[in-house]
Amino acid sequence: MENKRKHLEFIQEAINRMASNLFFLRGWTITLIAALFTLFIKDANHNFIFVVYFPVIIFWILDGYFLSQERLFRSLYDDVRKLNEEKIDFSMNTSKYANDKNNSWISSMFSTTLLFFYLPLIMVMLLITYLVN
Numbered sequence: 001m002e003n004k005r006k007h008l009e010f011i012q013e014a015i016n017r018m019a020s021n022l023f024f025l026r027g028w029t030i031t032l033i034a035a036l037f038t039l040f041i042k043d044a045n046h047n048f049i050f051v052v053y054f055p056v057i058i059f060w061i062l063d064g065y066f067l068s069q070e071r072l073f074r075s076l077y078d079d080v081r082k083l084n085e086e087k088i089d090f091s092m093n094t095s096k097y098a099n100d101k102n103n104s105w106i107s108s109m110f111s112t113t114l115l116f117f118y119l120p121l122i123m124v125m126l127l128i129t130y131l132v133n
Helices: 002-042 046-082 105-109 112-132
Strands: none
Touching: 002 046, 002 112, 046 105, 046 112
């Protein structure tokens, strides 16, 4: 049982890293957007205010990537917990779960959690852009 427990710990550490990456990306998104809007509004250079939308798209894509990786490792975790002790090989290969539609990058980008973060952010950004112009 010790091998199984150790393998599950390795997988859980990978899941935790992906989750912390998601958290940090969202923090950086808010910080960068606020700084860019402040910069554009302060300098009254409204011609380039749409540059602020580019980092949001990039961070949304990165967020989707890390969420898809987290889902892949969760699928691996689920399979390893069902394995017999003799079959534990300490593999961290998640490629066999990549065909699952729920684990895809696009599916992760448009998951409920990311949509509830990025869509309101984009709506607020559009409102600010409208008010500034």
